[in-house]
Amino acid sequence: MRTHLSLAMLCVLSAAGVCSSTSAPGRPSLLGCRSPEKETFSCWWEPGSDGGLPTEYRLFYMRENLRGVHECPDYVSAGKNSCFFDKEHTSIWAEYNLRVVATNALGNASSDFLINDVMKYVKPYPPVNVTVLANSSTPSAYLQIQWKSPPNVDVKSGWVTANYELRIKQNGKEWKNVETGAQNVLNLYSVDPGASYMIQVRCKLDHGNWSEWSNTTFVKIPKHHQIENRFWILVFAFALITLLATICILVLKRKLLLSLKQWFLPPVPGPMIRGVDVQLFKSGRPEDVVNALIGNQNFPPMMPWTDQVEEYLLVSDSDAWQLTDPCKCHKKKENLTIELHLESKIQHRKSTPGQNAWEKAEESKDETGDLESSDVSQSESNLSNMEPMKLLIEEQGCPSTEKAALTNVIQPLTNTTYVEFQQRENFWDISPTQAEYSRVKEVNSETILILNNENILPGSDVQEQEVNGEVNTPDDYSRVKEVNSDLVLLQKHDSNDSYCKKKEDHYTVSISQRPTTPHEGDHSKGLCSEMVESGYVDSVPGFSVK
């Protein structure tokens, strides 16, 4: 009985005790406020004990430059135990003095003040729409990350300035932070193909507080570009091998290379003398040289001279000779002409006959030139044989009248002094106005004198003669002095002239194709002007006589 009563009493008392343990509410505490876009802000508090009674929480605030105490305009929008200040109730650069009061039936309790400028509460939401593209174009893959600013943040008008920060993490590694400033895109190049990455972005406004990190975005970089790379590598390698093979083939087959080279870069032709073989010069044989320079000469085979040849020279100093000469080519007053009459048997040059012939020429040094050999008569008979003579002496310009000339020569030729020579027709083009003189053109090793019928300008001769005081001595005429076995022609200078004497054995005639190199001829002429009137022979293109 007692136990039952005691138990009942306890029950009642306990019930009464529960019902009666109410008190005033505990003090709430303000947790903080946040302005996500610098236009509104919200505050939250944490309630204390409610004292067992329904408790009401109210938030009161005071604001700088605003008189009075005001209550929170919106308790609902920001959630439970919150207060939301909309745009009208928000002043940025003003301090808010906030407090929360908990009230129940038994009393109220107030929290501490929270005094702060709203600008200190600025903390945006994280950026949204974070998209990551793994761009795997060559040569290297990179990540293209884009995001948008948090909602309601007015960056366009400049009211807020957003700064972003990004962090990226590879599986198994640490986070890497990247500041991107105010831009909304980032290209990240330092990525490994085939790896997986996690990316987060956050932002802050106006040097305020950083937002939370955005939701993680996962990305994996594909590997297929490696295959592409390999493909291109193979292509390039193949091309390189082909190129190397081509180069090797070209190098090994030099002919091919040379032909290619010639096709691309044809050689520039150098100067060349037609008909002249440069190689010939290198052999060093003077006869080859002379042959090459003078051209291919179809000289008749040489006939040896015999002792039976009587040679004589008729030197005449008269003008009658010239006048009667039908093919007179010269108009000089005193022409020194040397007639060389050679027997038909003269076919081979020998030194002695040559000497005899030229000695006669010596004899004809006299100005009067009145040489009449006793063999004139013989010459007459020999005249007919002169034609077939194979001498290489050529007559100038009077092929058909050689006989006539000779006959004229037989006549007293006191004043005419020139040498007639047979002419070879097919030697050079001979103009009718050519000078009467033949030129020694070439001398080969067998002491054959070849006379050249080069055009000699009579005028020039006259001038020169007048200038130099010589008679009939064009530039490249030189006097035949002697014919030795080894030499063809020597110019003889006047023995009175000491200088010329020296030159007897060392006369060098320069090779000249035209009478344009009168140096040596002039030289000799100048010194030996007195001897001019005797017979002379046009000098041969030069070669030294030893």
Next chain:
Amino acid sequence: MDVKGSKKAKKATGSSRTRNRLRNCETGEKMAQRRISGDRLFITVVYLVAMCRAVPIGDLLDRASQRSDKMHSLSTLLTQEMDTHFPPYGRMQMQRPAECHTSALQTPNDKEQALQVSNSDLMSLVRSLLQAWVDPLVILSNSAITLPHPAKSSISSRIQELQEHSKSLADGLDILSGKMGPDAQATSSLPYTGGTDLGQDRVTILNKFAFLLSCLRRDSHKIDSFLKVLRCRAVKLQPELC
């Protein structure tokens, strides 16, 4: 310290560039005598060549807003540094000891109000605020050396940097406002009446110092926001800036 020094020089030359461009366009002479490194000198020369053509105000405002952004960043760091060793225990419980000496200036308090203010008025407000902080910064700089605070050296250097930025920004805005009309040239006078020293005892000194720094932070934020609003208005053709 080296970073601060370089930042300081960067800010000084950037603002001097703005100033030089504008001033020389008007006078035709008188280069700035600021510290200008070689490459900056070249850029300055280039700008001098182009300056007497119409330098877009948007570019000038961009430079100015960069300078003001730097100022605001410095002031924020200053307050944070102050709070690490001087928790605002007292300030939590009570209101500001006083109002900022610039509170008399009527400034827009939210976005709608700010966007309705004209360019000239905004520029005038900015220049007034800048002008108002010349003297207090001197006081702060002098007090920071003997501040009973463990981070006083860092605080002192930051305040000096702030002073330089403020001076160059003010000079630049003087010229920039000349391009915007007479309304922009008018400034309000907001003298500082707090005296030359901050107090006698440690707490008072620290309190006042902290209070001044908070006022400075607020005003630098205002300056920065207004200039950025002006910039975004001026560069309609360059949306990437805003």
